[in-house]
Amino acid sequence: xxxxxxxxxxxxxxxxxxxxxxxxxxxxxxxxxxxxxxxxxxxxxxxxxxxxxxxxxxxxxxxxxxxxxxxxxxxxxxxxxxxxxxxxxxxxxxxxxxxxxxxxxxxxxxxxxxxxxxxxxxxxxxxxxxxxxxxxxxxxxxxxxxxxxxxxxxxxxxxxxxxxxxxxxxxxxxxxxxxxxxxxxxxxxxxxxxxxxxxxxxxxxxxxxxxxxxxxxxxxxxxxxxxxxxxxxxxxxxxxxxxxxxxxxxxxxxxxxxxxxxxxxxxxxxxxxxxxxxxxxxx
Amino acid sequence: xxxxxxxxxxxxxxxxxxxxxxxxxxxxxxxxxxxxxxxxxxxxxxxxxxxxxxxxxxxxxxxxxxxxxxxxxxxxxxxxxxxxxxxxxxxxxxxxxxxxxxxxxxxxxxxxxxxxxxxxxxxxxxxxxxxxxxxxxxxxxxxxxxxxxxxxxxxxxxxxxxxxxxxxxxxxxxxxxxxxxxxxxxxxxxxxxxxxxxxxxxxxxxxxxxxxxxxxxxxxxxxxxxxxxxxxxxxxxxxxxxxxxxxxxxxxxxxxxxxxxxxxxxxxxxxxxxxxxxxxxxxxxxxxxxxxxxxxxxxxxxxxxxxxxxxxxxxxxxxxxxxxxxxxxxxxxxxxxxxxxxxxxxxxxxxxxxxxxxxxxxxxxxxxxxxxxxxxxxxxxxxxxxxxxxxxxxxxxxxxxxxxxxx
Numbered sequence: 113x114x115x116x117x118x119x120x121x122x123x124x125x126x127x128x129x130x131x132x133x134x135x136x137x138x139x140x141x142x143x144x145x146x147x148x149x150x151x152x153x154x155x156x157x158x159x160x161x162x163x164x165x166x167x168x169x170x171x172x173x174x175x176x177x178x179x180x181x182x183x184x185x186x187x188x189x190x191x192x193x194x195x196x197x198x199x200x201x202x203x204x205x206x207x208x209x210x211x212x213x214x215x216x217x218x219x220x221x222x223x224x225x226x227x228x229x230x231x232x233x234x235x236x237x238x239x240x241x242x243x244x245x246x247x248x249x250x251x252x253x254x255x256x257x258x259x260x261x262x263x264x265x266x267x268x269x270x271x272x273x274x275x276x277x278x279x280x281x282x283x284x285x286x287x288x289x290x291x292x293x294x295x296x297x298x299x300x301x302x303x304x305x306x307x308x309x310x311x312x313x314x315x316x317x318x319x320x321x322x323x324x325x326x327x328x329x330x331x332x333x334x335x336x337x338x339x340x341x342x343x344x345x346x347x348x349x350x351x352x353x354x355x356x357x358x359x360x361x362x363x364x365x366x367x368x369x370x371x372x373x374x375x376x377x378x379x380x381x382x383x384x385x386x387x388x389x390x391x392x393x394x395x
Numbered sequence: 396x397x398x399x400x401x402x403x404x405x406x407x408x409x410x411x412x413x414x415x416x417x418x419x420x421x422x423x424x425x426x427x428x429x430x431x432x433x434x435x436x437x438x439x440x441x442x443x444x445x446x447x448x449x450x451x452x453x454x455x456x457x458x459x460x461x462x463x464x465x466x467x468x469x470x471x472x473x474x475x476x477x478x479x480x481x482x483x484x485x486x487x488x489x490x491x492x493x494x495x496x497x498x499x500x501x502x503x504x505x506x507x508x509x510x511x512x513x514x515x516x517x518x519x520x521x522x523x524x525x526x527x528x529x530x531x532x533x534x535x536x537x538x539x540x541x542x543x544x545x546x547x548x549x550x551x552x553x554x555x556x557x558x559x560x561x562x563x564x565x566x567x568x569x570x571x572x573x574x575x576x577x578x579x580x581x582x583x584x585x586x587x588x589x590x591x592x593x594x595x596x597x598x599x600x601x602x603x604x605x606x607x608x609x610x611x612x613x614x615x616x617x618x619x620x621x622x623x624x625x626x627x628x629x630x631x632x633x634x635x636x637x638x639x640x641x642x643x644x645x646x647x648x649x650x651x652x653x654x655x656x657x658x659x660x661x662x663x664x665x666x667x668x669x670x671x672x673x674x675x676x677x678x679x680x681x682x683x684x685x686x687x688x689x690x691x692x693x694x695x696x697x698x699x700x701x702x703x704x705x706x707x708x709x710x711x712x713x714x715x716x717x718x719x720x721x722x723x724x725x726x727x728x729x730x731x732x733x734x735x736x737x738x739x740x741x742x743x744x745x746x747x748x749x750x751x752x753x754x755x756x757x758x759x760x761x762x763x764x765x766x767x768x769x770x771x772x773x774x775x776x777x778x779x780x781x782x783x784x785x786x787x788x789x790x791x792x793x794x795x796x797x798x799x800x801x802x
Binding site for chain 2: 122126220224228230231235240241242327330361365366368369373376
């Protein structure tokens, strides 16, 4: 039987790891829920941001938060440009899967051409810092990630609920024609939302560079679990994405502690299936 | 007055110079550059996909060897051409591409791909068409059941028994030998295979296995795993890792303020682990390192220098030759020896020659007359000391002054 310390530590690790799932799910959930575009290239953009953070950090010794100041706006611009293409070619929900998958593959190849397929690791002196709280250790970097994810998720939730632009976006997602009749320019708002989604990929990428191992093929490593998070958290719901991420992260981690680490991938999809069968009102 | 003596001397000196030049040039003139229709050797490597990190190393090593072979006599006087395709780290793609190489491209010979699963896929095709296939990275030798498949790396026929004992022998030599062990492994087949062997051999030798954990290849979060390793607090941590997983495990342990007493890593990314502060005194598997006594083997110094130059140019973060690159070099050395020995490009003749003869490779002299065409097991242990890998076990392979460091 695992000790209370082990369970507590696993729970802390899992919730913090879930912060990354939530952060990655945030942009995807907005795009899917409010624009009806399933943007698979979100993962590739996050990894592009991670590689840029790595490059700026290792070659030019730029601290990651300064890198983020450059990378996030650049990602926003890429998101806007990407939406221009979607708009021009009138891409629908199903076609977006194929087109953004192709875009992700092109980005993967481009990353491999420049940075090679070899593993890259951005070593920083703070990457292994922890805060000791009783018998538990709280990794500082993951904690910061969770706080950033929390601020972004909550801020986005408030923006969608309390501002005219947010309400307009939600109205357009419900019924674009009726929203247009009330003077909402859905197309312009979609550009903004697409840019924000890609910007969130940039934020996630900065943390991926600091926490994870970089290799071009890793782009696809997060896909399954983040999709589960997006669905559990409900499409277009930023707070739902974050909480679902933490739920999945904690479940995986507890499975690793109590059962076997090999069970972890099964857990996220088991939770997804269980929730779909349960079919709660909030889903 | 004409200085006849001086003229005579000058003529003799001139003749001597010409003669010496001719004598020095003679071997290359007699050898002659390979000419005629190229001998096409087909193969795949995982140039993209999750195995691409290692395939880059194999590609560079193969290019060095093709140039080296063409600088000698090619294959039977004909230049060698390597027809390399990308199997995308997918066994099904590897299978299709080998089919294409043999039936459409009509290559004369084939070389094996990288990693157990693509090798198994390629081996099936080789068997169907009766082609010799030489591979350097099948970590589970007993799966190599095709009689014309040859290993280029000296795993030996039963590495799941032999290698754990090499590791346990090394541990037993420490002033305080470990009494307990935690075995943590990726479910990647060759790592899992070795981990299971490590568990069996540890138990046989009275080293108590406190924890045996398997994680999925590509696991993202090692926090909970690290908590379990810390709680077990064994004398020895054995990690069946691939790539940067070892760094991730050690970092996760450091976040919990825990340093393993002794730790071994199966197939880690060599550069990052040696250079990381967490990698201090890490033990790792190897077959060759760029130090003595290995550098004294014929051609190794030249191959190591060529590899360093090309790997640096290709922007690989770890540009030092090691067992991965050596595996591919060995593959080509075996194929060259097979062709020259058989004096033929006929696969059956090459296979027959290899089964009856030994081949001098970068790994030393290899033979192929044992189970699964394997010879002796030659696994070694290296240790990260001062940011560099040093072979520490068996002691006969350790450079002068290098010793195994325990906790």
